[in-house]
Amino acid sequence: MKANGWVGEPIDVVRLPDGRLTTLDNTRVVAARHAGIDVRARVHEYDEPLPDADQIERFSTTRGTPSTWGDAVRLRIGKQSASYRNRWPEGSPWTSWDGN
Template sequence: MEGFRLGFRKVVHGDGRAMGATLFAIGTAGVPMGRLGAADDGLRLVELDPMLIRTTQTTVKQQGATIPALVESMKRNGFVVEPDRLIDVVRMPDGVLTSLDNTRILAAQRAGVNIQARVFEHTDLLPDDLDYVSRFIGRKGEIPVTFGDAVANRISNQNSLFRTVYPYGSPYIGSAH
């Protein structure tokens, strides 16, 4: 790999207990390129600053806890990894990360806490999981094959201004709360 340096990040459980250090490759723009060492979580999670992650939708949809309640929880407990609701981010062709999961990104931004996420390249194939893939069907019925396709389809389902201005995702996200 060219244009990278190595760095260590402390990996913690949602309750703040240390899991150990993880070796990362840091891209020339300072964005983690993925974990090189193994943490004992087995989930291949990378700690990321949510302020550096673009989003694929104009707003967040309320699912479960309200945004203010989620923010308060993150302020008290930090970011809690939920194995059945992992955050997936995609390194797009411009090298910047874009999230496929926006609600907890917004809450973490507001709480001022880092997130734990899985990082995929835009060329990586999506899992063979119909429930997962069905979240990213395009506005004209396009079935995504790669994580980059999933980002493109999610963005294609937004209004034309968003699609035009933010073809790889937006640095801004809104909510009604």
């Protein structure tokens, strides 16, 4: 990523009801941060419907099938450990520790 910049599609980011943003793709955010490049993102509203069956399948779990980007966030976090879910019910505010 550092050598070629951002390659590929933008990541999906969801605007939470309180206005904060959360990502569904922390790995590329961390990689971009470490490479010192800007993240390319598509921002979706929390209650915005998922666009197609592929996205619905991507975020479906044994706990449910999402119909909105907010559902996708909730189900994705639901797959994390109980301590993570309890501490950050809408996703961690950090995607990487940079030593500060």
